[in-house]
Amino acid sequence: MSGTLERSLRDVLGDDGVASSEDRRFHSDATEAEGLTGVPSAVVLPASTQEVETVVRWCYDRDVAIVPRGGGTGFAGGSVPLHGGVVVDLQRMSRVRAFDPLLWRMHVEAGLRTSEVRRLARESGLLFPPDPGAAEQSQIGGNVATNAGGPHAFKYGVTGRWVTGIEAVIAPGEVLATGGAIRKDVAGYDLKSLLVGSEGTLGIITSVWLRLIPAPAASAPVVAVYRSSADGCAAIEAVLGSGIVPAALEFLDAGTLQAAGAAYALPLPPEAGFMVLAEADGSQPETDATVSELRAVLGEHALEVRAPASAADVAALWRWRDGVSLAVEAVRGGKISEDIVVPLDRLDDMIEATLEVARSHRLQACSWGHAGDGNLHSTFLIDPHDQAEVSRAHVAARELYALAAAHGGSISGEHGLGSVKRGHLGVQCNPATLALHRAVKQAFDPKGLMNPGKKL
Amino acid sequence: MSGTLERSLRDVLGDDGVASSEDRRFHSDATEAEGLTGVPSAVVLPASTQEVETVVRWCYDRDVAIVPRGGGTGFAGGSVPLHGGVVVDLQRMSRVRAFDPLLWRMHVEAGLRTSEVRRLARESGLLFPPDPGAAEQSQIGGNVATNAGGPHAFKYGVTGRWVTGIEAVIAPGEVLATGGAIRKDVAGYDLKSLLVGSEGTLGIITSVWLRLIPAPAASAPVVAVYRSSADGCAAIEAVLGSGIVPAALEFLDAGTLQAAGAAYALPLPPEAGFMVLAEADGSQPETDATVSELRAVLGEHALEVRAPASAADVAALWRWRDGVSLAVEAVRGGKISEDIVVPLDRLDDMIEATLEVARSHRLQACSWGHAGDGNLHSTFLIDPHDQAEVSRAHVAARELYALAAAHGGSISGEHGLGSVKRGHLGVQCNPATLALHRAVKQAFDPKGLMNPGKKL
Numbered sequence: 001m002s003g004t005l006e007r008s009l010r011d012v013l014g015d016d017g018v019a020s021s022e023d024r025r026f027h028s029d030a031t032e033a034e035g036l037t038g039v040p041s042a043v044v045l046p047a048s049t050q051e052v053e054t055v056v057r058w059c060y061d062r063d064v065a066i067v068p069r070g071g072g073t074g075f076a077g078g079s080v081p082l083h084g085g086v087v088v089d090l091q092r093m094s095r096v097r098a099f100d101p102l103l104w105r106m107h108v109e110a111g112l113r114t115s116e117v118r119r120l121a122r123e124s125g126l127l128f129p130p131d132p133g134a135a136e137q138s139q140i141g142g143n144v145a146t147n148a149g150g151p152h153a154f155k156y157g158v159t160g161r162w163v164t165g166i167e168a169v170i171a172p173g174e175v176l177a178t179g180g181a182i183r184k185d186v187a188g189y190d191l192k193s194l195l196v197g198s199e200g201t202l203g204i205i206t207s208v209w210l211r212l213i214p215a216p217a218a219s220a221p222v223v224a225v226y227r228s229s230a231d232g233c234a235a236i237e238a239v240l241g242s243g244i245v246p247a248a249l250e251f252l253d254a255g256t257l258q259a260a261g262a263a264y265a266l267p268l269p270p271e272a273g274f275m276v277l278a279e280a281d282g283s284q285p286e287t288d289a290t291v292s293e294l295r296a297v298l299g300e301h302a303l304e305v306r307a308p309a310s311a312a313d314v315a316a317l318w319r320w321r322d323g324v325s326l327a328v329e330a331v332r333g334g335k336i337s338e339d340i341v342v343p344l345d346r347l348d349d350m351i352e353a354t355l356e357v358a359r360s361h362r363l364q365a366c367s368w369g370h371a372g373d374g375n376l377h378s379t380f381l382i383d384p385h386d387q388a389e390v391s392r393a394h395v396a397a398r399e400l401y402a403l404a405a406a407h408g409g410s411i412s413g414e415h416g417l418g419s420v421k422r423g424h425l426g427v428q429c430n431p432a433t434l435a436l437h438r439a440v441k442q443a444f445d446p447k448g449l450m451n452p453g454k455k456l
Numbered sequence: 457m458s459g460t461l462e463r464s465l466r467d468v469l470g471d472d473g474v475a476s477s478e479d480r481r482f483h484s485d486a487t488e489a490e491g492l493t494g495v496p497s498a499v500v501l502p503a504s505t506q507e508v509e510t511v512v513r514w515c516y517d518r519d520v521a522i523v524p525r526g527g528g529t530g531f532a533g534g535s536v537p538l539h540g541g542v543v544v545d546l547q548r549m550s551r552v553r554a555f556d557p558l559l560w561r562m563h564v565e566a567g568l569r570t571s572e573v574r575r576l577a578r579e580s581g582l583l584f585p586p587d588p589g590a591a592e593q594s595q596i597g598g599n600v601a602t603n604a605g606g607p608h609a610f611k612y613g614v615t616g617r618w619v620t621g622i623e624a625v626i627a628p629g630e631v632l633a634t635g636g637a638i639r640k641d642v643a644g645y646d647l648k649s650l651l652v653g654s655e656g657t658l659g660i661i662t663s664v665w666l667r668l669i670p671a672p673a674a675s676a677p678v679v680a681v682y683r684s685s686a687d688g689c690a691a692i693e694a695v696l697g698s699g700i701v702p703a704a705l706e707f708l709d710a711g712t713l714q715a716a717g718a719a720y721a722l723p724l725p726p727e728a729g730f731m732v733l734a735e736a737d738g739s740q741p742e743t744d745a746t747v748s749e750l751r752a753v754l755g756e757h758a759l760e761v762r763a764p765a766s767a768a769d770v771a772a773l774w775r776w777r778d779g780v781s782l783a784v785e786a787v788r789g790g791k792i793s794e795d796i797v798v799p800l801d802r803l804d805d806m807i808e809a810t811l812e813v814a815r816s817h818r819l820q821a822c823s824w825g826h827a828g829d830g831n832l833h834s835t836f837l838i839d840p841h842d843q844a845e846v847s848r849a850h851v852a853a854r855e856l857y858a859l860a861a862a863h864g865g866s867i868s869g870e871h872g873l874g875s876v877k878r879g880h881l882g883v884q885c886n887p888a889t890l891a892l893h894r895a896v897k898q899a900f901d902p903k904g905l906m907n908p909g910k911k912l
Contacts, residue, residue, distance in 0.1 A: 102697035103800050125699055147642045158640060161617065174888035181799040183829045184614060184869035186603045186653040188881050188893050188911075193649030197642040214699035241558035243581055243670035286742055343637040344559050373639045413640035425644050432630035433647070436899065440645050443895035455644075 005042045005064070009086070012054055019043040019089070026087045029072040029079050030134070031420060033334050033384060040067065040081035047092040049167060049175060049206040056204065057173025059086055065452050068200035070142020071113065073134035075337065076418025078146065078199045078454055085452070088204055090141050097207060098181070101126055104212045105164070105181055110141020110205050114148075117210065127215040129156030132414065133322060141205045147197035149414030151248035151279070151321070154372035158414065160196035165209030168195055170202065171445045180209050194440065199416045200451035202444040219247060219281035220291050221317055224298035224305040225272045229253055231301045232274035233348035236371045239278065240344070242297050244290060246372065248279040252324065253351055255366025259381075260327035265316050269303045276371065277321060324368055325377070332364065334384030336393040337377050338400055342409035344374045350400075350407065354378040357399045361392040375413035401427045417455045425456065461498045461520070465542070468510055475499040475545070482543045485528040485535045486590070487876060489790055489840060496523065496537035503548040505623060505631060505662040512660065513629025515542055521908050524656035526598020527569065529590035531793065532874025534602065534655045534910055541908070544660055546597050553663060554637070557582055560668045561620070561637055566597025566661050570604075573666065583671040585612035588870065589778060597661045603653035605870030607704035607735070607777070610828035614870060616652035621665035624651055626658065627901045636665050650896065655872045656907035658900040675703060675737035676747050677773055680754035680761040681728045685709055687757045688730035689804035692827045695734065696800070698753050700746060702828065704735040708780065709807055711822025715837075716783035721772045725759045732827065733777060780824055781833070788820065790840030792849040793833050794856055798865035800830045806856075806863065810834040813855045817848040831869035857883045873911045881912065 010018045019026065021040045028037040041064065046052045059066050065085030072079055081087050090111035098107040101124030108117060114128075115135045121128045132138060132148035142148075144166070149158045156162075165179030178192045179185050195202055226232040232251060239249060252260070254273040261268050268275075276298055280290030291307050299305040308314050329335045342350045351367045358365030358380060369376040378400055380393040401411045401421075405428040411421055426434050441448075441456055466474045475482065477496045484493040497520065502508045515522050521541030528535055537543050546567035554563040557580035564573060570584075571591045577584045588594060588604035598604075600622070605614045612618075621635030634648045635641050651658055682688040688707060695705060708716070710729040717724050724731075732754055736746030747763050755761040764770050785791045798806045807823045814821030814836060825832040834856055836849040857867045857877075861884040867877055882890050897904075897912055 100801070102693065104696055105799075147646075149640060153640065157617075158642075160646075161613075170888065170892065175886065176889045176892060177886065178889060179866075180864045182797045182865055182869075183800075184605060184609065184797050184826075184831050185866040186614075186870060186872050187866045187868045187877075187884060188889075189658070189896050190603075190616075190646075190649040190653055191889070191892060191896070193646040194896075197646055202645070214701055237558065240560055245670055283742065283745070286739065289739070341638045341640050343561075344639075345556070370640075375640050408636045409638055410635075410641040410643045412643045413638075414642060416642050421643075428643060430631065430633065432626065433632045433634060433644075436626065436632060436647060437644050439899035440647070440650075440896065443892065443899045 009042050009044055012058060013044055013046065013051055017045055017047065017051060019045055026069065026089065029074045029077060031075060031077040031080065033329065034336065035384065036077040036080050036419065038080050038082040039084065040087040041084045043087045043089060045089050045092045049169065052088065052169045052204055052206050053173050053175060055086065055088055056169050056171065060172040060447065060449060063447065063449065065449050067451055068204045070110065070139035070145065071134065071137045073138040074142065074146060074418060075415040076420045078416055078418035080419060082419055083453055090139060093206060096120065106210045106212060107181065107207060108140055108210065109207045110139060112140050114138050114140050114143050121212050122215060125215055126212040128162060128210060128212055130159040130162060133325065140208060144196055144208050145198060145200055145205055146416040147414065149370065149375065151250050151370060153370060154249050155245060155247040160193060162211050163192060163196060163208050164211050166192050166195050166205055167207040168203040168205045171447065171450060176203060183211065197416065199418060199455045201441060201455045202450060216281040218284045218287040219279055220287050220307060220309065221314055222278045222291055222294040222298060222305065222307045223317065224276045224302040225269055226274040226302055227271050229274045229348050229351045232276050235276055235298050235301060237344065238297050239294065242293065244293050244297060246278045246290065246294060247281040249372030250277040250321065250369065251275065251371035252368040253366055256324060256328060256368040259331045259366065260324045263323060263327060264320055265313065271303060328366060328379055328381065332381045332383050334382045335379050336382060336397055337379040338397055339412045339415040340376050340378050340400055340404040340409060341413040342374045342404055342407045346407040346409065347371060347374050347376065350376055350403065353403050354400060357396045361396040363393055363396055373413065419454050422453065422455055465498050465500055468514060469500055469502065469507055473501055473503065473507060475501055482525065482545065485530045485533060487531060487533040487536065489785065490792065492533040492536050492875065494536050494538040495540065496543040497540045499543045499545060501545050501548045505625065508544065508625045508660055508662050509629050509631060511542065511544055512625050512627065516628040516903065516905060519903065519905065521905050523907055524660045526566065526595035526601065527590065527593045529594040530598065530602060530874060531871040532876045534872055534874035536875060538875055538909055546595060549662060552576065562666045562668060563637065563663060564596055564666065565663045566595060568596050570594050570596050570599050577668050578671060581671055582668040584618060584666060584668055586615040586618060589781065596664060600652055600664050601654060601656055601661055602872040603870065605826065605831065607706050607826060609826060610705050611701060611703040616649060618667050619648060619652060619664050620667050622648050622651050622661055623663040624659040624661045627903065627906060632659060639667065653872065655874060655911045657897060657911045658906060672737040674740045674743040675735055676743050676763060676765065677770055678734045678736065678747055678750040678754060678761065678763045679773065680732045680758040681725060682730040682758055683727050685730045685804050685807045688732055691732055691754050691757060693800065694753050695750065698749065700749050700753065702734045702746065702750060703737040705828030706733040706777065706825065707731065707827035708824040709822055712780060712784060712824040715787045715822065716780045719779060719783060720776055721769065727759060784822060784835055784837065788837045788839050790838045791835050792838060792853055793835040794853055795868045795871040796832050796834050796856055796860040796865060797869040798830045798860055798863045802863040802865065803827060803830050803832065806832055806859065809859050810856060813852045817852040819849055819852055829869065875910050878909065878911055
């Protein structure tokens with residue numbers, strides 16, 4: 001069956017357009033350590049929107065499932081072909097269709113790596129602000145399809161805020177185009193925002209129009225260390241209360257510092273139980289002013305506060321921050337990491353609740369994330385080979401979802417639901433809202449073939 | 457029939473909850489001068505979400521159309537009960553449900569006036585950036601339902617960017633709640649953005665959670681006058697090309713200056729054929745720096761450039777800008793005013809095209825608007841009693857829609873389609889995209905009773 005499918009698709013797309021379904025690179029994403037893998041019926045590598053259209057029509061006519069794939073860096077299993085189907089990998093669609101630096105905009109294909117988008121912008125004095133963890137590997141189409149976040153979402157918003165248009169292929173094989181190189185549009189319904197974060201379940205994003213801004217001339221971090229999460233969260237709220245607008249406002253709790261602290265360039269005070277990492281940006285004088293405001297406000301109840309200034313120190317700091325997730329995973333060989341969002345004044349409650357829930361299930365836990373956005377990666381450290389522990393961690397995760405919902409929060413801020421959290425949307429919305437989600441899915445994908453088993 | 461309906465609704469909502477359907481305040485909106493009016497079957501004034509739910513269920517059970525109404529300041533006839541139905545006026549739902557200035561957020565009911573939202577924010581040192589024309593009369597729910605813009609959308613984005621959650625009543629009488637006091641959420645589809653700008657055709661927005669930011673300490677305008685729109689548009693592009701980020705970047709063409717210029721506080725040079733009005737904001741030093749950059753870049757090919765500094769002069773300038781629409785209308789007693797969006801580099805083309813189209817239909821025309829966003833209010837000046845002229849203006853407007861679409865633009869940037877432009881979405885999107893709009897409408901409103909005859 002799989003062989004027949006591959007041969008038929010080869011007839012349609014040519015040899016370059018089809019990869020081996022046995023190639024393990026297409027079987028998993030960043031959830032591989034959690035054991036999520038699947039063997040696709042076929043893997044296609046379309047080189048144009050028209051080829052994507054052809055594939056979708058081909059699959060839709062034959063009731064074959066379609067699993068779109070970007071850089072494969074997702075944390076929710078969104079691109080894993082858990083139940084077979086045709087993986088549509090966008091890597092060959094990586095052209096810059098238009099770049100108008102003087103007009104602050106870019107039109108790029110979905111398979112262009114996000115780091116390339118950022119590099120191109122930077123070389124012209126511009127900034128594409130979204131900076132999700134895996135910018136080097138992840139692709140812009142995948143980032144849009146998951147509405148990826150990152151540390152700088154606090155000031156600049158998530159990926160979707162920078163998208164002014166989307167070209168996508170929808171069922172049964174049609175091109176949808178919404179928005180474009182324009183900055184405002186209220187003529188139709190906002191289908192663009194509906195596709196942003198839809199995780200391939202409504203259509204395959206083939207290109208995006210992006211809005212850029214002039215890059216700030218300077219940026220500088222401030223690091224403050226606290227005895228407790230209560231002290232640290234109070235300091236975070238004090239930043240907002242003081243009217244300071246940092247570019248980023250991150251946190252790491254005690255367990256995270258324990259896991260990652262050794263790799264930190266400077267020794268931490270022994271009582272360190274919480275870290276806040278803020279960044280100021282803007283013109284040089286503005287950045288300097290914000291740094292001293294941050295030092296004052298964050299310093300008030302801190303064990304220590306530092307403002308690394310040399311380029312090398314700053315780069316080392318952010319490299320360390322980027323490595324936190326891996327450091328935490330290394331402690332016990334595996335982790336079940338969540339992506340909870342709560343109103344900012346519930347951040348400390350949620351950090352504490354993560355530890356309590358862990359204790360009640362005999363698990364080790366820690367949290368870190370995007371404090372200013374109330375977005376925490378509450379994480380249970382596990383031995384992936386200990387099935388009983390893994391099961392307990394999954395039960396514990398579900399308790400966190402319920403707690404997030406009870407606080408008026410969300411079970412995902414930037415990773416999406418994918419297959420890992422699918423079916424849990426109901427904890428945070430009522431039956432009528434849930435029914436409407438299903439109706440929207442039905443409107444886009446009546447046969448349910450677009451990335452089935454994901455999100456809803 | 458109408459009397460029976462009113463009596464039945466009075467039984468459900470009480471006397472305070474029902475107004476007279478003969479009250480002319482509920483028959484029209486800001487399109488009254490274009491002759492758009494309609495008599496509703498009944499007018500209800502619900503005081504709570506539950507009452508809205510009751511009304512929607514009541515209407516949906518009986519196949520009665522529902523016409524939601526905010527401040528009635530729309531330019532597209534969106535709240536006009538053209539074919540009867542029950543007008544649901546939100547004015548009694550004007551409570552502030554929560555305001556947390558230290559956390560930069562607010563939860564308010566739909567009927568709260570936008571000026572109140574802005575005032576509350578300002579009193580706590582915060583800014584709610586959207587500033588559509590009629591902030592004094594318009595309500596926040598209506599602003600969200602039309603995704604209202606305004607001059608400061610250039611830097612701060614349109615209304616939707618500041619909405620983190622929506623409570624709405626959808627068919628057949630259920631409460632939908634999406635988002636809330638949180639800043640990120642990618643768990644479900646972005647139903648929030650779908651409701652933003654949906655003009656009452658998907659549901660009735662009953663409350664919104666808003667994000668705020670610290671108010672900039674200072675702001676200051678720069679006014680530059682040019683001989684031609686070509687010179688002026690080149691200057692506008694030069695601002696972006698220089699990496700300056702103004703808070704607002706507005707334009708007025710020759711015809712607009714002719715209509716409104718007399719009310720301008722200072723004499724304009726006789727050759728004045730185009731004006732750019734920019735605003736800088738930020739800290740005082742930052743504002744000062746941006747003002748001098750703007751003076752330099754805008755001044756290069758200008759006839760003159762000014763930076764009014766006194767509070768009185770600045771207030772007078774913006775008051776004058778706010779009065780432009782009325783001044784243009786006063787010239788001949790009426791106007792057909794559009795809300796075209798084009799990529800910024802097509803702005804001058806579109807301004808010129810507006811004049812050419814007007815000439816070919818023996819009409820007088822002018823344009824002004826939000827230059828930085830490529831959003832122009834292309835306007836035909838008409839005598840509303842001259843039916844032939846009005847007809848010619850409508851034909852001319854349709855030609856502008858086609859031109860906007862040909863430039864990759866939109867037929868509406870901030871007013872919406874309402875009844876004035878309904879049925880024209882097809883000029884800017886393909887049949888598949890249009891079909892999807894209908895499917896989304898169908899998913900929300902299977903009986904087609906929510907603001908029928910509007911938008912689609």
